[in-house]
Amino acid sequence: MAYSDKVVDHYENPRNVGTLDKGSSEVGTGLVGAPECGDVMRLQIRVNPETQVIEDAKFKTFGCGSAIASSSLATEWVKGKTVSEALTISNTEIVKELALPPVKIHCSVLAEDAIRAAIGDWKKKNNVAEGAEAPAAAVAAH
C-alpha cells in the first residue's frame, strides 16, 4: 500500500493530538466510527462563546494511517474557523489534500462526520439553533 507524502507526514507528525475537557460548555466532542470497523475518531473543539470561532481542536484516532491523517488534517482546518465555516469542510477536500485512494475515502467521510458531530455536540450543549447549513437531522443521519 503506497501512502502519499502528506499522509505519511500526518502519520509521523500528527497535529493536535490530545484531549479537551468534555465537561466544559465551550467544548464539543465528536466520537464517530466503531472499533469493529477498524476506525474510531474522536475530534474535539473549543469554541469561543462570543465569536463562535474554534480556538482549539484536538483529536485521537484508532484507525489506519489515512484515518489518522484525515483527522489530524481536520483539526488543522477547523482551527481558527467559525463554527459555520467549519461545517463547510467536506470530505472531498480531505481526499484531495491527502491524495487518498478510493479504498480510503471512508476515512475522509469519517473525518467530516467527526467535525459535524463535534459541532453538533457543542450546539446541543449551548442551545444554539441549527444553522441552515447543518440541520440537526443531517448530522444525526451519518
Added chain:
Amino acid sequence: MSNEMSNNGVVVTEAAGTLPAGVKLPIYMDNHATTPMDPRVLEAMLPYFTGTFGNAASRNHSFGWEAEQGVDKAREQIATLINATAKEIIFTSGATESNNLAIKGIAEMYKERGNHIITQVTEHKAVLDTCKRLEKYGYRVTYLPVQADGLIDLEDLKRAMDDGTILVSIMIANNEIGVVQPVAEIGKLCHEKGVIFHTDAVQAVGKIPVDVQAMNIDVLSLTAHKIYGPKGVGALYVRRRNPRVQISAQIDGGGHERGMRSGTLNVPGIVGLGKACEIAGQEMAAETARLTELRDYMKAKFENALDYVHVNGNMQHHLPGNLNMSFVYVEGESLLMGINDIAVSSGSACTSATLEPSYVLKALGLGDDVAHSSIRFGLGRFNSKAEVDYVSDKLIDVVSKLRELSPLYEMVKEGIDLTKIEWAAH
C-alpha cells in the same frame, strides 16, 4: 532507534552504520507467506535448467533419463521426510493444486460410498473454497468450529461423522495462528471409521515431525516455497496400502504421475523441493530449538513492555516460528505503516474493499477490533536474534506511539467499558 523515511511506501534506509550489527533493512519476517530459497536448494536446481534439461517422460535418451533420475531422487527425499514411499508422491504445481486434487479427486472417486466431507473453519481457502464448490455439486460439507485456542474438539469430529462421510480434511498447522491440530488422533478416528483422512500439511512439513504412518494420514498436501524451496511446485502424498487410496485425476493429458496428474514435470522445481525436504529433515531439531527460543523471547519482550497484548492460538500445540499477537486498541494497518521496513502480516484486511478482518482470528471468537490489531510474525531459517530485537523494539515503540493517539486506549485506561458504548455503525 533509526529514522527510516518513508516515501510513497518505499523504504529509504539511513546509513547502515547506525543499525545494530546483523540487521539489514528491510527485514523479512513473514515466512508463513513464503520463504526465501535456501542457496543450497538453488545450487541443486541449477543444472536442471541448462545441461540436464530433459523431459523426465522421455524414455529413449539420456536427457530424459537424467531428468528422471533427478525427479526420482526428489521423490525419495520427500517420502523420507514424511515416512512415505516414493511411489506415493505425486508432483503438482503447489499446495493449492494438491488440495484441489485431493478433495475433488476423492469426492469424485468415492461418490458411490457417500457424499459427506468434514473440514474445519480455519482451513486455508484452497480447502474451504474447494469444499464450497463441491457443495454446489451436491456434496454435504461440515465445517467444524474451533475452540478459542484454535484447536478443534475431537468430540465434534466424532459427532459429525455419519454413514455418508467419505473424507475428513483437517490441516496440521494453521498458516495464521500456527496452531497444530491433533492429527494423530484425527487419523486414528478416521481409520476406525473407514474414512479417508487428508491433511494440508503446508506449514507443518519440514518444521515439525510429520509421519504419515504414525499419524494415519492418507493424503497430504505440501509445497516447496514454504520450506525454502522454489514457488510453483508442490506434492500430494497418496497412500498406497492400508488402505489404498484412489483419486480421480482433475487434469487430463499424457498420463504423468500414474495418471493422477498429467503435464510435463517441472524438473528443476521438483529437484528443489526434494533438496528443501532433505535439508529440512536434517536441520529440523536444531531449527525448532532455535526458532522456539527466539519466538518465546520476542513474546516475552512484548508482554513485558506493553499492556493489553494477547497471544492468539494455543501456544503448547504450536509451530516453532509462529507468533500471532494482538496489540489491542491499535489498528493493524497503522501499525504496519509504522514498521514499513519490516515484512510481517496483519490480521486486518483494511486495504481490501471488504474491511473484513481475518476469518481465522474471528473463528477464535476474537472481536473484530482485536482481530484488526493483530500481527503475524513468521520467523524462519534466516532470521537472527539481532533482527528479532530490532523488530520487537520497533514494534513496541510504534504501538506506544499509536496508543497515545488511540481514543480507545485512553477510554479503557479511564475505566470505560467499550462494549457499553453505542458505536455509530457507518
